[in-house]
Amino acid sequence: MLRLIKLELKHILKMRNTVIIFFILIILSLGLSILSTYGENGYVLNNNQSTTLSGLDAVHNIQQVQKETELSGKHLADVFEKQKEIYKKYGESTPDDVFVKDVYPYSGEKSLIQWVYGIDVNYNYSKIYDKLSGNDISKFYDKLKNSRNEYLGQQLKGNTKAYELEQKRAEKIDIPFYYYPRVGWDSALDKLGLSMRIITFLCCTLAVQLFSGNYQNGADVVFRTTKHGRKALALSRTIAMSIVGIILYIVYMGGYTLSCAMLFGVKALKDPIQLISIFSCSPYTIGQVFMQTILLGIISVISVIIITLCISSRIKSPIYALAFSIAILIAPIIIQSMPSAPNLVYFIGDLFPSSGIDIYGELVRCNYYYFIRSPYVITAAAILNIILGAFLTRYFYEKYEGGR
Template sequence: MRIFILEMRKILRTRITWILLLVALLFSALMAYLPVTFEGVSCRGDSGERIELSGLAAVRYMKEEGAEISGEVTTEKITQAVQEYQSALKEYGVTDSFELPEDVYYDRLMIYQPFVHGVREVFSDEKTGMAPGFLDLSLDEVGTFYEKAPVRLANLMRMEGSSQKDIDKAQVMYEKVKKPFQYYEGVSGNSMDYQVLYIFLLTVFCAVIVSPVFSMDYQTGADDILRCTKYGRLRLAVIKILAALLITGVTFLLCGVVWILMTNTLFGWESTKTSMQMIFSVSSLPALTVGELEWVNLLGSFLLFLSLMSLILFLSSRIRNAAVALAAAMFFCILPILSYVGAPEIIGNWLQCLLPGGAIGLNNSLMYAMTELDFMHLGGLSVWNVHLMFIVAAIWIPVLLIGTVWSYCRRSM
């Protein structure tokens, strides 16, 4: 225990570690608040003049305006929303809401926007995927929204080239999604985007902390002394690994929890009951609310994070120069982003699943993967890519950590 505490102190007392830990904590507040600054709405003041609200004032106003229709997204509410849109479009002789005067949108349609979110998606053309205009929607047809949603899922997957086996698996998952959907004004897709970005930044900060754990001792020659001590091989390797993972793991989880608490406090905790299908695609497979999605994204990313930290520890145990170890760590932090964007789609999807931390990043992130319909195939086996990510990460962690211990002990011989 004494050696473990000393190793913890050794990592924590470096200036760069303290700076990064402080920045990580400050960023948890910044990344929670930034989406609030982008909220804006135009409304009428007490004397009838139009005023612009932004930030928390806009959030409060939209919550108050949408309070009456919050809750279950019934077909009656969806039909009412489409009817209001059609009425406004016909009145002004236009075909889309962006052609309407700004005050008409904010005064008449803004509160209904979430309820028409998925209507055009669900009633898209079965062959082309083209969404119909609001004026082309039949109110009677809109009433079959929840019956059409699974059909839309199957059609979308066929257009993307999925097999019937994949479609059947997706349908089974989609049946577990609670319907009618729930909607409460508050946390939006923009806020969730910032969680994705923040998780990536946290990972980079922690990679900087972990990368010199072994390589710095090699570089300074301290390892030459440590390897001669009673516990200078196996036990010291395990202690170094545990200390590094404890510091970075606690940092990741603590900062992630702070982000969730601050975000939900700013936007309202009731909005965590919103179905994720209301802010992402209606065809999203997970049966999660926004609040549950925040936690699944954090904890799932934590598993991927541990696999990446394990890889960086392994690299540190193999590299004698701290600067080179840091460069290698940064390379593997951004590699999943580059491969997902630059590689052919099938290769990018496989690398996203197979690389340690492959779903930590931007477009390649775990959260966005949970909104997609990608199934991976190995022989006759078909697995949703999110499930495969978790399985592979759980395998990588012990393999890489054992490899790290082996590498360190072998070098110490």
């Protein structure tokens, strides 16, 4: 059996498409990490005129201008009073030199204040300076706790058990927050889902060739007559393709993570996830969420690959098999985009093999099915899909006698 797995693994790795996909993923990992720099803006003075920087120049500028600091209530209050003084003096027409020197370096603190106190001024942020004082801002963490509890009450309507569990998780959050300029990492996190979908799709293009492709070119007739038998052959292909999927996943994620670390530095990975999602109860840093997303995501990627093999073992056409795989990939997106759908609909969406590809959002949000958080449901469903898919692949391949 082990020898057969090695032969299948060697066969898949030597396929021309595998080599092409390998290089595509390396290039893509670099490309998407660089793409994460776009949308960032930095500012410098040039003859007392503000000049806007973008991309990698903006990243370097932000890292130089914004300083790491403890975001204590006193620090936030001091920043607020300084910004209030500038606003009272200049209004919406702050001179470029004042903006670049005294406003822009405190963008991180300003964003936090706006997120937490914005509801008090109906999100008309200019009114914050009229309505609030430094003394109000010094109680930032009390206000954050109250606002978070209100948010949880809205999100977990009537689910008292889940509400209590989220509050217990929130108690583990380290406060006051410590701020490192996190430029780029929030965008890099957002692109993990897209990355996993691309990896999965490319792996599925390989997987459909192992059964459906051989059905079409007649090679399957030869393989079935070997001494190894259909069951062993089906199982060895499933294991070999899963190993190839893991290798390609590691290659991409390794390149992507290394590239992001070189572009953005690693200090910002120590930032609490609340600096991206302010009302999140997850007691983790950005770096911890980043790694959790990668580690849990691989289970869903393998799950989709094995379900694709299962479909491929049942269907003669590789195109049809790939079409089913694409449907599996996009189904959770469609389900999650349904506004005000019953909880049962979202639960069904989490049972899809590909639902863990978007697990970053689930790790940060407070999605519950009574007292069970959605990441647990997604991970358990992916593991069950792997087991069921492997069993059905073996069963279908053994019973297959030709057809469409």
